[in-house]
Amino acid sequence: MNHATSRRTVLGALVAGAALSAAPALPRSPGPAPEPAAAAGPRPRTTPRLLIGTYTSAEGGGTGIGTATYDAATGAIAAGPVITGVANPSYLAMHPSGATVYAVDEQERGGVSAIALSPDGGHRVLGTRGTGGAGPTHLSVHPTGRWLLTANYTSGSVAVHPIGGDGSLGERTDLVAHTGPPPGPGQDGPHAHQIVTTPDGGHVLAVDLGNDTVYTYRLDERRGTLDEVSRATLRPGAGPRHLTFHPGGRHAYLACEVDNTAVVCGYDPATGTLSPGAPQSTGTGPGTSYPAQFLVTADGRFAYLANRGHNSIARYAVEEDGAALRLLGTVPVGGDFPRHTAFSPDGRLLFAANQRSGTVTVFRVDTRDGALTRTDEAFAAPVAVCVLPYPQSRPAGHRGPSHLPTAPARVR
Numbered sequence: 001m002n003h004a005t006s007r008r009t010v011l012g013a014l015v016a017g018a019a020l021s022a023a024p025a026l027p028r029s030p031g032p033a034p035e036p037a038a039a040a041g042p043r044p045r046t047t048p049r050l051l052i053g054t055y056t057s058a059e060g061g062g063t064g065i066g067t068a069t070y071d072a073a074t075g076a077i078a079a080g081p082v083i084t085g086v087a088n089p090s091y092l093a094m095h096p097s098g099a100t101v102y103a104v105d106e107q108e109r110g111g112v113s114a115i116a117l118s119p120d121g122g123h124r125v126l127g128t129r130g131t132g133g134a135g136p137t138h139l140s141v142h143p144t145g146r147w148l149l150t151a152n153y154t155s156g157s158v159a160v161h162p163i164g165g166d167g168s169l170g171e172r173t174d175l176v177a178h179t180g181p182p183p184g185p186g187q188d189g190p191h192a193h194q195i196v197t198t199p200d201g202g203h204v205l206a207v208d209l210g211n212d213t214v215y216t217y218r219l220d221e222r223r224g225t226l227d228e229v230s231r232a233t234l235r236p237g238a239g240p241r242h243l244t245f246h247p248g249g250r251h252a253y254l255a256c257e258v259d260n261t262a263v264v265c266g267y268d269p270a271t272g273t274l275s276p277g278a279p280q281s282t283g284t285g286p287g288t289s290y291p292a293q294f295l296v297t298a299d300g301r302f303a304y305l306a307n308r309g310h311n312s313i314a315r316y317a318v319e320e321d322g323a324a325l326r327l328l329g330t331v332p333v334g335g336d337f338p339r340h341t342a343f344s345p346d347g348r349l350l351f352a353a354n355q356r357s358g359t360v361t362v363f364r365v366d367t368r369d370g371a372l373t374r375t376d377e378a379f380a381a382p383v384a385v386c387v388l389p390y391p392q393s394r395p396a397g398h399r400g401p402s403h404l405p406t407a408p409a410r411v412r
Contacts, residue, residue, distance in 0.1 A: 047069050047121070048069065048070055048071075048072050048344065048345070048389065048390075048391075049067065049068065049069050049070070049080075049121065049389070049390055049391075050066075050067070050068040050069070050070055050077065050351070050360070050387060050388065050389055050390075051065055051066070051067060051083075051092050051101060051387075051388040051390065052065065052066035052067070052068065052353065052360065052381045052384055052386065052387055052388075053065060053066075053089050053090050053091055053092045053103065053340075053353070053384075053385050053386030053387075053388070054066065054088075054089065054090065054381070054382060054383045054384060054385060054386075055088050055090055055106070055383045055385060056086075056087055056088055056089070057087065057088055057107075058383050060358070060382060060383070061382055061383045062082070062381070062382040062383055062384075063082050063084060063382075064082040064083045064084040064085065064086060064089065065082065065083040065086060065089045065092065065101075065103060065115070066079070066080075066082055066083075066381050066384075067079075067080035067081055067082065067083060067121065067123075068080050068379070068381075069121075070344075070349075070362075070389075072344065072346065072348075072349070074375060074376075075349050075362035075363075075364065075375040075376075076362075076375070076376065077360060077362065077379040079379075080121060081121075083115060083123050083125070085113075085125045086103050086105060086113045086115070086125065086128070087105050087106075087107055087111075088104070088105055088106040088107055089103035089104065089105065089106075089113070089386075090104055090106045090137065090385045090386060091103070091104045091106075091136075091137060091138050091139060091340075091385075091386050092386050092388045093139050093140050093141050093148075093388075094141070094388060094390055095141050095145055095163070095167055096141065096143065096145045097145060097167075098117070098390060098391045099116060099117060099167055100114055100115065100116050100117065100126070100163075100167030101114075101115050101117060101388070101390075102114055102115075102139055102141065102148055102169075103115065103139075104131075104136040104137060104138065104139055104150065105128060105136065106135055106136055106137055106153075107134075107135070108134050108135070108154070109130065109134065110130065110131040110132075110133050110134055110135055110136040110150075110152055110154075110155075111128045111129060111130050111131060111136070112128065112129055112131055112136060112139055112148060112150050112159075112161060112169060113125060113126075113127070113128040113129075114126040114127060114128075114163075114167055114168050114169050116166070116167055117390075126166065126167060126168040126169075127168055127169065128169075129161055129169045129170070129171065129172060130172065131150050131152055131159045131172065131175075132152070132157065132159055132172055132175040133150075133152025133154070133155035133156075133157040133159060133175065134152060134153075134154035134155040135152060135153040135154030135155065136150050136151065136152045136153065136159075137151060137152075137153035137192075137193055138150070138151040138153075138192075138193060138194045138195060138242075139151070139195070140195060140196050140197065141163070142197050142204075142219065142221075143197055143201050144221065145163060146162065146163050146221070147160055147161070147162060147163060147219065147221070147224055148160070148161040148162075148163055148169060149195045149196075149197070149204060149219075150195065151192035151193055151194055151195040151206060151207075152192055153191050153192060153193055153209075154191070155177070155190075156177060156178045156189060156190025156191050156192050156208065156210060156211075157175055157176060157177040157178060157190075157192060158175070158176050158178070158192050158195050158206045158215075158217075158226065159172055159174065159175045159176075160172065160173050160174040160175075160219070160224045160225065160226060161173065161224075162224055173223065173224030173225060174224060174225040174226050176217075176226050176228075177190070178190035178192055178206070178208050178210075178211065178213070178215065180208075180211050180213050180215075180231060180233070181211050181212065181213060181233055181236075182211070183210055183211050183212070183236075184211075184212050184235075184236030184237030184238065184239070184258070185236065185237040186237065186258060187209075187210050187211070187212075187237070187239065187258065188210065189210050189211065190208050190210045190211050191208060191209045191210030191211075192206055192207070192208050192209075192210075193207050193208065193209040193240075193241050193242065194206065194207040194241070194242050194243060195207075196243065196245075197219075198245065198249070198267065198269065198272070199245050199247075199249040200249055200269040202218070202269055202272065203216050203217065203218055203219075203229065203269075203272035204216070204217040204218070204219050204226060205217075205243060205252075205274065207240050207241065207242060207243050207254070208240070209239045209240060209241050209257065209258070210239075212233060212234040212235065212236060212237070212238045212239065212240060213231050213232065213233050213234070213240075214231070214232040214234075214240060214243065214254075214265075214274050214276075215228060215230075215231055216228070216229050216230040216231065216232070216272040216273065216274060217229065218272065229271070229272045230271065230272055230273050230274070232265070232273070232274040232275065232276055234254075234256065234263065234276050235259075235279075237258055237259055238256040238258060238259050238261065238263070238279070239256050239257045239258025239259060240254045240255070240256050240257075240263070241254075241255050241256065241257040241291070241292065241293070242254070242255050242292065242293035242294065243255075243265070243294075244293065244294035244295065244296055244303075245267070245296070246296055246300050246318065246322035247296065247298060247299070247300040247322075248300060248321055248322045249267070249269065250266065250267055250268075250269075250321075250322060250323075251264060251265065251266055251267060251321075251322035251323055252264075252265045252267055252274065253265070253294040253296070253303055253305075253325065254276065254294075255282075255291040255292060255293050255294055255305060255306075256279065256291065257288075257290045257291055257292070258288070259279065259288075260282055260284065260287070260288045260289050260290070260291060261279035261280060261281070261282060261291075262279070262280045262281070262282055262291065262294070262305055262314075262316075262325065263276050263277055263278070263279055263280065264276075264277045264280070264323065264324065264325055265277060266323070280325060280327070281327055282305055282307055282310075282314055283305075283307070283310075283312070283314035283327050283329065283330040284307050284309070284310035284312065284314070284330070285310075287309070288309060289307040289308065289309035289310040290307070290308040290309045291305050291306065291307050291308070291314075292305075292306040292307070292308050292338060292339055292340065292341075293305070293306055293340065293341065295341055295342070295343060295350065296318065297343075297347060297365070297367075297370065298343075298347050299367075300318055300321075300322060301317070301318055301370065302315060302316065302317060302318060302370030303315075303316040303318055303325055304316070304341065304350065304370075304372070306333070306338040306339075306340070306341045306352065307330070307338070308337045308338055308339060308355075309337075310330070311332060311333050311335065311336055311337065311338065311354075312330040312331060312332055312333055312338075313330065313331050313333055313338065313341070313350075313352065313363075313372060314327060314329070314330045315327075315328045315329055315330070315331065315370055315371070315372065316328060317370070328370070331363075331372045331374075332374075333352050333354060333361055334352075334354075334359075334361040334374050334378055335352065335354025335356075335357040335359040335360075335361050335378055336354055336355070336356035336357035336359075337354055337355040337356040337357070338352045338353065338354050338355075338361075339353055339354070339355040339384070339385040339386070340352075340353045340385060340386045340387055341353070341387070342387050342388060342389055343365070343389070344389050345389060345390075345391060347365060347367070348364065348365055348367070349362055349363065349364060349365065349375075349389075350362070350363040350365050350372060351363075351387045351389060352387070353381070353384035353385055353386055353387040354378075354384060355383055355384060355385050357378070358380060358381060358382045358383055358384060359378035359379060359380060359381060359384060360378065360379040360381050360384050360387055361374060361375075361378045361379075362374070362375045362379075363375065
């Protein structure tokens with residue numbers, strides 16, 4: 001079975017765009033670095049809120065980005081208005097200022113959209129830019145707040161856009177098509193699934209599910225271009241999907257969805273080299289469970305892995321300063337196909353977006369032993385595939401203060 005096709009059956013029209021995966025990278029068109037965002041200072045919000053990504057093209061799907069509020073003590077969620085005007089907003093990322101959220105438009109002709117947020121929960125769509133690829137499935141904001149990084153799944157490429165002073169996006173400054181080892185069993189070529197900046201800020205990592213490779217790039221913060229510095233190749237057929245760093249910044253954890261494993265990786269900030277270790281259990285037993293992503297607690301003691309096929313969350317103890325994971329067990333997620341999970345800003349709640357059941361479930365996190373306890377009823381959210389609590393606390397190891405310096409220091 002062609003795995004890359006089957007995992008996107010909910011987007012039949014999108015998968016048809018896979019022919020674009022053979023397209024070469026567009027010519028680089030570097031431009032001057034944008035000015036730091038003028039509205040980048042912290043914006044106080046007293047009400048904890050959620051944004052929920054979905055597929056608007058799926059049968060029974062959503063109509064846009066869901067908004068909600070939640071009770072920080074009980075986890076109870078209350079629905080708010082829907083942000084419309086963005087097609088298939090399946091992944092969301094917040095600007096460090098908290099003033100703007102970015103959404104992929106996961107379509108054949110992919111795009112990324114910017115939406116300004118107001119403290120009272122209001123919003124304004126600032127516009128959409130093309131990514132130069134098909135099926136963008138992940139994006140992240142560079143820690144300086146000046147660049148948006150996007151992974152185009154279907155066409156196997158990564159893109160860079162400048163972020164203006166009002167949070168809006170400029171024209172794309174780079175597009176890099178992935179090449180490399182041939183795909184493993186059940187795969188059909190490059191499929192970039194994630195792009196993130198390392199905790200030290202020195203490198204950008206792109207995880208490619210289709211050719212079992214994690215690419216390390218260096219971002220030119222003046223020109224907005226990516227230069228490859230190394231590659232980490234996993235065993236054929238691993239299917240790495242998402243990578244999450246330990247707060248110490250020297251280790252990361254890979255969810256490999258094709259062969260149903262977890263992998264601990266070493267990371268060298270000086271060179272950007274990622275060194276994958278041996279595959280480990282996802283706690284689901286035999287068969288494929290399509291693990292989605294890891295979360296790691298802010299204190300670095302526990303890690304959680306969402307297992308979509310098993311409908312569970314695996315809990316791990318983090319040992320050896322991040323270099324080892326020890327499986328403690330799994331807990332039912334209370335929904336079907338947990339595509340994405342996220343902590344509340346204080347780390348006391350864990351939210352799970354369950355794609356097939358169209359729900360968001362909530363867990364209390366025991367800070368002593370990492371145990372998860374489900375709260376009350378699940379929150380209905382059609383085709384929930386991403387959940388983003390905000391305002392967000394700054395991640396461990398984040399290198400830039402909220403005023404977004406023009407020339408931040410890095411570890412070389």
